[in-house]
Amino acid sequence: MLLPGNAKLDPMSTPDQQHSSAHLVDRHPRITGTELVATLVPPPQFDHATFDSYRPDPDYPSQAEARDLLRAFAEPEPQIGRGGFLGFGRKKRGDESRPSGPAKPGVYLDGGFGVGKTHLLAATWHATAGRKYFGTFIQYTALVGALGYDGAVGVLQGARLICIDEFELDDPGDTMLMTRLIKDLTATGSRIVATSNTPPNALGEGRFAAADFMREIQAMSDRFVAVRIDGVDYRQRDITGDAVALSEDAYRFALADASTAGERTTDDSFEDLVAHLATVHPSSYAGLLDGVGCIGLRDVYELTDQSAALRFVAFIDRVYDAQIPIRATGLPLTSIFGGGMLDGGYRKKYLRCMSRLNALTSSEIER
Numbered sequence: 592m593l594l595p596g597n598a599k600l601d602p603m604s605t606p607d608q609q610h611s612s613a614h615l616v617d618r619h620p621r622i623t624g625t626e627l628v629a630t631l632v633p634p635p636q637f638d639h640a641t642f643d644s645y646r647p648d649p650d651y652p653s654q655a656e657a658r659d660l661l662r663a664f665a666e667p668e669p670q671i672g673r674g675g676f677l678g679f680g681r682k683k684r685g686d687e688s689r690p691s692g693p694a695k696p697g698v699y700l701d702g703g704f705g706v707g708k709t710h711l712l713a714a715t716w717h718a719t720a721g722r723k724y725f726g727t728f729i730q731y732t733a734l735v736g737a738l739g740y741d742g743a744v745g746v747l748q749g750a751r752l753i754c755i756d757e758f759e760l761d762d763p764g765d766t767m768l769m770t771r772l773i774k775d776l777t778a779t780g781s782r783i784v785a786t787s788n789t790p791p792n793a794l795g796e797g798r799f800a801a802a803d804f805m806r807e808i809q810a811m812s813d814r815f816v817a818v819r820i821d822g823v824d825y826r827q828r829d830i831t832g833d834a835v836a837l838s839e840d841a842y843r844f845a846l847a848d849a850s851t852a853g854e855r856t857t858d859d860s861f862e863d864l865v866a867h868l869a870t871v872h873p874s875s876y877a878g879l880l881d882g883v884g885c886i887g888l889r890d891v892y893e894l895t896d897q898s899a900a901l902r903f904v905a906f907i908d909r910v911y912d913a914q915i916p917i918r919a920t921g922l923p924l925t926s927i928f929g930g931g932m933l934d935g936g937y938r939k940k941y942l943r944c945m946s947r948l949n950a951l952t953s954s955e956i957e958r
């Protein structure tokens with residue numbers, strides 16, 4: 592799986608440069624609003640994700656149901672009445688077998704880790720004609736940060752489909768912003784599909800005084816048909832156990848090996864990277880990874896600061912999007928969430944990150 596973000600070495604670089612690792616901490620990416628808009632497409636890993644390439648697990652009927660519902664949602668709507676989505680979900684005469692979709696402008700797909708939510712989201716995006724956007728929740732909040740609320744609405748408004756991956760409400764600011772954005776965009780005819788590890792009525796629970804925002808959260812939830820999707824983590828079907836931690840020698844060997852294979856490698860201490868992530872906006876984390884083919888992290892240790900841990904999670908999300916293998920020494924990366932973090936409100940977020948770290952440190956991702 593070779594991705595644009597993993598371009599081969601610059602042919603102009605000297606052999607010496609080709610075999611030395613760069614440092615992530617030397618990179619200071621800043622993404623502009625215009626660049627952000629250009630990134631609102633599915634990650635390359637999902638370029639070929641379709642409803643047909645999604646293989647529902649027969650043990651979990653919710654998978655086939657979710658696929659069928661989204662397939663119907665993505666179908667061109669019959670031209671009935673004004674207001675676009677009003678016609679959605681009506682069965683055409685003689686088409687009684689077609690699953691009926693929701694008469695709401697949005698679908699909210701909530702489910703466990705690695706059950707194919709992003710795959711289905713990307714499949715919906717690919718199957719929809721017209722102007723459309725695909726981004727993570729963080730990308731949309733960053734867009735508002737960069738362009739202002741009116742500027743972001745100006746870009747998104749009138750789109751036929753807006754896909755929001757990894758929907759989470761972490762604080763009151765996000766909550767006010769996203770509930771308003773969804774209200775304004777659906778009011779002008781856009782359809783929204785969101786995925787999350789949290790059902791809509793539990794958004795924000797354990798993270799902030801979500802009860803104070805119940806009215807907004809409820810009004811937003813009402814615009815979605817909520818679909819629960821169960822299953823086993825697809826990534827773990829062949830991968831079990833802890834993230835791989837290497838000895839010093841094996842680490843050096845792994846980076847040299849990747850470098851010889853023509854990949855640009857990076858080499859940082861875990862401590863330095865964690866500190867550096869605090870200086871870069873999470874929406875620019877993808878920029879840290881431009882051209883990187885293998886990430887080396889030395890001396891991994893347990894994190895006890897929640898903010899640092901959440902930033903690392905956001906970073907790993909981008910590494911996972913780009914499918915860049917990680918080679919690490921010290922504590923297995925799946926054991927870094929300490930200090931009771933795994934029992935708090937972000938538990939699912941950490942568990943999902945661990946599932947991703949497991950995949951990224953395994954040789955499955957070797958290229």
Ligand SMILES: Nc1ncnc2c1ncn2[C@@H]1O[C@H](COP(=O)(O)OP(=O)(O)OP(=O)(O)O)[C@@H](O)[C@H]1O
Pocket residue numbers: 636640644645646647648703704705706707708709710711788825826943
């Ligand atoms: N039923 C399936 N059929 C085919 N491929 C699948 C299926 N489920 C997952 N995959 C593949 O497994 C990988 C993980 O799935 P995906 O990222 O869509 O899961 P997710 O539910 O979004 O996970 P997360 O909670 O980490 O966001 C992807 O490469 C995806 O294409």
Ligand SMILES: [Mg+2]
Pocket residue numbers: 708709710756757
């Ligand atoms: Mg996902």
